[in-house]
Amino acid sequence: MRVKKFSLIPLYFILLCSRAFAFPVESSNWGFRVDLPEGYVFSSGDGRDTFSFENANGAKFDIAIYASERTAGVQGRTYASVDALARDVHARLKNSGDIDFFEYRGKKASLLTLEFQLSGSLMTGWALCIELDTPGSRQAGSAAQSERSPSTTKPLLLTMAYGPAERNGLASFHLSALDSLAPEESDRLAPGPISEFAYPRDTRIRTPIYGLGIHAWIFEEDAEAAQTLIDREYFILRHYENAPNWKQAWTRFYQIIYRDSFERLVDIAFQVERKLNISSTENRNPDNREFANQVLRWVQTFEYERDLEGSDFINLISAAAEGRGDCDNRAMLWAVILIQADIPAAMMVSRNYGHAMGLVDLPGAGARFDLEGQKFLVAETTADVPIGLIGETVSEIEHWLGIPFDIHTSW
Numbered sequence: 336m337r338v339k340k341f342s343l344i345p346l347y348f349i350l351l352c353s354r355a356f357a358f359p360v361e362s363s364n365w366g367f368r369v370d371l372p373e374g375y376v377f378s379s380g381d382g383r384d385t386f387s388f389e390n391a392n393g394a395k396f397d398i399a400i401y402a403s404e405r406t407a408g409v410q411g412r413t414y415a416s417v418d419a420l421a422r423d424v425h426a427r428l429k430n431s432g433d434i435d436f437f438e439y440r441g442k443k444a445s446l447l448t449l450e451f452q453l454s455g456s457l458m459t460g461w462a463l464c465i466e467l468d469t470p471g472s473r474q475a476g477s478a479a480q481s482e483r484s485p486s487t488t489k490p491l492l493l494t495m496a497y498g499p500a501e502r503n504g505l506a507s508f509h510l511s512a513l514d515s516l517a518p519e520e521s522d523r524l525a526p527g528p529i530s531e532f533a534y535p536r537d538t539r540i541r542t543p544i545y546g547l548g549i550h551a552w553i554f555e556e557d558a559e560a561a562q563t564l565i566d567r568e569y570f571i572l573r574h575y576e577n578a579p580n581w582k583q584a585w586t587r588f589y590q591i592i593y594r595d596s597f598e599r600l601v602d603i604a605f606q607v608e609r610k611l612n613i614s615s616t617e618n619r620n621p622d623n624r625e626f627a628n629q630v631l632r633w634v635q636t637f638e639y640e641r642d643l644e645g646s647d648f649i650n651l652i653s654a655a656a657e658g659r660g661d662c663d664n665r666a667m668l669w670a671v672i673l674i675q676a677d678i679p680a681a682m683m684v685s686r687n688y689g690h691a692m693g694l695v696d697l698p699g700a701g702a703r704f705d706l707e708g709q710k711f712l713v714a715e716t717t718a719d720v721p722i723g724l725i726g727e728t729v730s731e732i733e734h735w736l737g738i739p740f741d742i743h744t745s746w
Contacts, residue, residue, distance in 0.1 A: 460497025545658030
């Protein structure tokens, strides 16, 4: 099956490639991570507790950290809770939007719908307030640490994504920017806060796994939530059809889906591995290549399915449960299952060939693709061939883009 081909549609705007540093980035001081859409550039802030970004069409993304004492975080303002911070932001902006409170992975959070005036123009978007995992800066000295009482409240993170109300198409960029936030390290392979707010993961259900006669636990709304994120991110991806940074946009598209899907697939990956008899009580089967081939043969049996009017990427939960999809969702599903079995894997995509394949770091013979200095074996997910084989008609290496699933830089 083929990777989606871009249709010729009117673009709301084209994002430019200039930036001060690459995304995704993480704060070494506070531990959070964010992966903004391509084209946002750093515009102001102290680079530690405050950051502001904007793109060429007026979309803005602001970050501020507020601590419980004046020795860390944004100076001059402290808040006892997410509730207090959200209500103060609402008041200071003279915001006419709503405030909703929720919990994100054990952290108190609030989401504000933004409608406020800035320099005579109506701004719309959303703001997210959320607890961080540390009582203060990770770089704080021991003296400052010793002054904190056990009852010290957690530092709070405020992110705001907004822009001129009259600019069409900005809403998806705002939501994507906010959803890319991982407040702490344990959130980096879990659905983002916007997805969790819209689709709370409350009810577990058992779902059959295609073709294997087994079941796995998922959350009731996992498939719908994952597909909503994919459709949103594909809407954003279309804006880079003719942009010079289309490769970065494609990379982000797949990495955002990978992050959202990883935790949703934990039991599916475990049950598939268990069914294929690869696990042992202490060590994994040393023949990882045979396991990778078994999983590859499984995804090769999926039904060919495309959606040329939509994102053309079926979410990985539905793909695993119903055995359907295109080459790129098969390649990512295969890679996720291998990664959860401690086997390094990735994927590669080609705009020229309209195709995608899996990548795996295993010994042995076969065609290989160089990704960040590692020589990965290729894996064709839509033809009945073993790992290491690639068709001659799609073998020109310069036409392929590797998609790593573990990459970040630091502030």
